Amino acid sequence: MTHSPETPEVPIRPYAVTAAEVVPGDLFALTPEDAARHHWYVVTHTLPVSPEVIRVTLRPPLGGVDREEDLRREQTVTVAGRRLDVAAVPRVSSLSLDGVEFRDGDRLVVLRAVDPMADEVTYVRRFGAWHRDAGEDSGAGATDTQVRRWAAGADSEGRVVRHEPRPARTAAAAGPRRVVVTGLGAVTPLGVGTGALWQGLLEGRHGIRELTDEEFDGLPVRIAGTVPVDPAGLLPRQAARRMNRAAQFAVLAAREAWADAGYADGGTRESGLDPERVGVSLGAILGDASVLVGGDRRLRERGPRGVSPLTTPMTVPSQAASQVSLDLHITGEARTVTSACASGTEAIGQAVDRIRYGRVDIALAGGAEAVVTPAIMASFAAMRALAEGDPNHGSPSRPFAKDRDGFVNGEGAGVLVLESEEHARARGARIYCEAAGWGLSADAHHVAAPDPSGDGIALALRRAVRDAGGEVADVVHVNAHATATVDGDLAEARALRAVLGGRDVPVTALKGHLGHLQGAAGGVEAVAAVLTLRHGVVPATVGCAEVDDGIDLDVVRGAPRPLPDTGDLVLSNSFGFGGHNAVLALRRVA
Numbered sequence: 001m002t003h004s005p006e007t008p009e010v011p012i013r014p015y016a017v018t019a020a021e022v023v024p025g026d027l028f029a030l031t032p033e034d035a036a037r038h039h040w041y042v043v044t045h046t047l048p049v050s051p052e053v054i055r056v057t058l059r060p061p062l063g064g065v066d067r068e069e070d071l072r073r074e075q076t077v078t079v080a081g082r083r084l085d086v087a088a089v090p091r092v093s094s095l096s097l098d099g100v101e102f103r104d105g106d107r108l109v110v111l112r113a114v115d116p117m118a119d120e121v122t123y124v125r126r127f128g129a130w131h132r133d134a135g136e137d138s139g140a141g142a143t144d145t146q147v148r149r150w151a152a153g154a155d156s157e158g159r160v161v162r163h164e165p166r167p168a169r170t171a172a173a174a175g176p177r178r179v180v181v182t183g184l185g186a187v188t189p190l191g192v193g194t195g196a197l198w199q200g201l202l203e204g205r206h207g208i209r210e211l212t213d214e215e216f217d218g219l220p221v222r223i224a225g226t227v228p229v230d231p232a233g234l235l236p237r238q239a240a241r242r243m244n245r246a247a248q249f250a251v252l253a254a255r256e257a258w259a260d261a262g263y264a265d266g267g268t269r270e271s272g273l274d275p276e277r278v279g280v281s282l283g284a285i286l287g288d289a290s291v292l293v294g295g296d297r298r299l300r301e302r303g304p305r306g307v308s309p310l311t312t313p314m315t316v317p318s319q320a321a322s323q324v325s326l327d328l329h330i331t332g333e334a335r336t337v338t339s340a341c342a343s344g345t346e347a348i349g350q351a352v353d354r355i356r357y358g359r360v361d362i363a364l365a366g367g368a369e370a371v372v373t374p375a376i377m378a379s380f381a382a383m384r385a386l387a388e389g390d391p392n393h394g395s396p397s398r399p400f401a402k403d404r405d406g407f408v409n410g411e412g413a414g415v416l417v418l419e420s421e422e423h424a425r426a427r428g429a430r431i432y433c434e435a436a437g438w439g440l441s442a443d444a445h446h447v448a449a450p451d452p453s454g455d456g457i458a459l460a461l462r463r464a465v466r467d468a469g470g471e472v473a474d475v476v477h478v479n480a481h482a483t484a485t486v487d488g489d490l491a492e493a494r495a496l497r498a499v500l501g502g503r504d505v506p507v508t509a510l511k512g513h514l515g516h517l518q519g520a521a522g523g524v525e526a527v528a529a530v531l532t533l534r535h536g537v538v539p540a541t542v543g544c545a546e547v548d549d550g551i552d553l554d555v556v557r558g559a560p561r562p563l564p565d566t567g568d569l570v571l572s573n574s575f576g577f578g579g580h581n582a583v584l585a586l587r588r589v590a
Contacts, residue, residue, distance in 0.1 A: 012038075012116070013081040019054050019071035022046060025083030027061060027116065030069065035078045038115040039158065041067075044086050060113035063090035065155045080116075094154035094161040102144050104128070105166030110150065114158030123147075124471065127566060131473040141473065176356040180589065181432040182424050183261025183417030184527050185253035185366075189225035189410055189514050192234065193256060197524070198531050201539035202560055206395040206513045208408050215374050221386040223396055224372045225410030225515025242310060243323050244288030249413035249520070250320035250368035251327050254280075257364060258328060261417040262429055267328035279332040279360040280325045281351035282415075283343025283367035284317040285519040290373045291315045317519075320368040320413070332360045340576025341481075343367055344414065344522025345584050349438030351418050361423045366523025368413035380409060383448070387484060397516070398543035399482035399509035400489050400551045407483040410515030414523030416530065433533045436470070436569065436587040439463025443579025450488050454495030456581050461499045461571065464583035468569060475505055476567040477538055479529045481575045482509030483516050484543070492573065493551040504554040506561055512543030522574035526584055529572040533588050536563045 012027075014035040022028060026043045029035035041058035044066065049055045052072055059066050061084065071077065108123040108130060123130040129141030142150075154161040186193065189207025190200030200207065211222045231248035232240040240248060259265065268275040291314045298306040313319065318336035325334040333354070337347040344367025351365035380386045387406040389396030398404040418435055425431075441459040445451035465472055478496060482489050496507065510525055517524055532538055538561045547555050563570075568588040575581050 014078045015081065016076050017079055018073065019056070019075045019077055020073040022054070022056060022077065022079065023083070025086055027080035027082065027084060028056070028058060029078040029080070032078055035080070038117070040080060040114055040116060042084050042086060042089050044089070059089055059091060060158050061089060061116045062111055062113040062118060062160070063092045064113045064158060064160055065093050066091065092160055094151050094159070095163070097148045097151040097163055100163060102147070103166050107133070107164040108147055109162040109164065111160045112158065113160045126471065126473060131471065133471070177358065178421040179352045179355045179418050179435040180421050180424050181416050181435055181530050181586070182419050182429045183257040183259070184432065184530060185256030185258070185260060185415045186413065186524055186527050187227055187231065187249045187253050188412040188414070188517070188524055189227060192227070192229055192252065194260070194527060194531065197528065201510065201513055201528060202537065204540055204542050206391070206397070206542055208391045208395055208397060208515050210391060211372070211377075216377065219374060219377055220381045221377060221388055223389070223391055223408060224377070225408055225412075225517065226372055227412055239327075242314070244291050244314040244319055245370035245411070246284060246288040246368045246413070247320045247323040249370065249411070250282060250415065251323050253366065253368070253413040253415040254324045254328065254364050257415045257417045261419075262427070267330070269329055273362070275329050275331040277332055277361045278330045279335065279351065279354055279363040280321045280330055281335040281337065281347045281354070281363055281365040282321040282324065283337045283339070283345070283347035283519045283522060284320055284369055285338060285340060285343055286371050287317040287319055287368070288314070288370040289376055290370070293373060293375060324364060328364070330364070338519070339580040339582065340578055341516070341518055341521055342574040342576040342580040342582035343519035344524070345438070345526065345572060345574035345582035346440065346522070346580070348416060348418070348435070348522065348526055348584055349440070349582060352435045352438060355418055355420050361420050363418045364415050365418055366413065366415035366526065367517075367520040368523070369518040369520040370411045371518055372409055372411050377409060385485060395512040395543035397484045397512045399480070399484045399511050399541055400493070400547050400553070400555050401484070401544040402546045402548045404484040404486060404489065404548070407485055407511060408515035410517040412514070412517045412520050412524055414520060414525070414527040416523070416526060431589050432530050433589050434587040435584070437464050437466070437468030437585040439465075439467055439583045441581045443581065445579050448577050450491040450575065451579065452487060452491055452494075454491045454498065456579060457492055457495035457573075457575060458498050460581040460583045461495060461573075464571060464585040465569065468585035468587060470569050470585065470587070472499060472501060474567040474569040475500065475571060476564045477532060477570045478505060478507045479525050479532070479570065479572040480507050480509040481521075481573040483511055488575070489548070490550050492575065493553050496553055506538050506556050506564065507553045508538050508556045509541045510539070512541055522572070522582065522584070525574070526572045526586075529570050529584070529586055532563060533570050533586055537561070538563055
């Protein structure tokens, strides 16, 4: 069901002739109106019926069934200016689909055969409806009844319709493994634990506070999303002294996720696991900037002897991953990803691939960050990137809002336990969802500002959906990066509109609740996205009283909303300074 070899070369230059002048091979339209709407036939045969009447046999130029027309010899008709090879035009009929049992995964190919320049259009059946098989969704899908009607009327309407059943599954060589989420852990400005995070999100509370310590005196902005408890107090004293603040967050979140996945306290050995088959993958930008600043201060105040020997190991961004591997005795690998504010999401994606391709069976993945320090706050303020406002009168972070004026710096950690599906099912684990895919891209635009076109973000979104083996029509929710900066929110919204194709997909942004947790943002927001799938509820966006007209997205506001059941993919977005774009795709598991 393709163009004949001659068809693409035919110039469509309609002109009028009499029926007596028509010969086989002419590209024929009965009226000028038919020609204008690209409704042509190839004359395959002519036969005199009487001295006044000629019978012409017609076939759509891209293939179809024949029809006959009796024309008076002097009758005016339209031809296209070039003859076709009649033998190259196939004679085909569309089969009836009445009684055919359709299944998700079936394909339908439709060709408007009367248009010489038409292309085949493919539909794929997903979730009981037929959707255009394209990079961007074309709207609501067709029903089974409509598809059967298309096939029934195809021959008379000059179309060819072909149904391609989903191929039967056959045994094949081993390929990438499916990865699932079995455990969650979080330490955020809303409190310690995923329960505190989820409850705070549903209740519309925020964890942004005024920075009252003396070291923040004199700063132009003194608000941040800070964890409300000292993490060191929740860990053994000796162990806490050897961890920076970000590592303390990471260990607490990892312990919660480990227990939530059903593993024994203590780590791999206590859980009967081979520690070489378990890995850690955490994102961080700086980890804990205060350690290096404190070491430099003590050097100037007390000299070299005043600097702790732990300053260097506690300064490196990899300390969080290192401490998690030490705490749970994980020897498979301890990876650290540093890609600005996309670090946490990219770290999860890297872990997905490590499990997919058999490097490890289990991974703790996410992000941890503690950069609420005077120097970092001053730097962000100098960039005019920070929001101002009184946290007592609502969240100063206002994602997608018309009056947004910048982000709020924050801290915390979010960790997921990822496993190969066969490993999780073999031990009877509770599965939250599938970690189905992820996508990366780079803007290559500016050291700090996003590409206003949103093209790089759109590329990462499409790659995540494709890596998940899905279609854009499968996306039912987006957890947006949305830092509440003017340009960043607009670029992300532009990308989402381009990829989603105008569909009303509910979008939420959590930085009104939490502030921007930097390298930890992707981990914490992935935890929230998993919980959204688990509970079927989309938290509302805090701080967005009125959506900016330029956003044009279905931003969930006011109150949580039920998660749509028309698809199965949730996307979690993270974008960072320098043009780092990372998107995680999570799939609902029945």
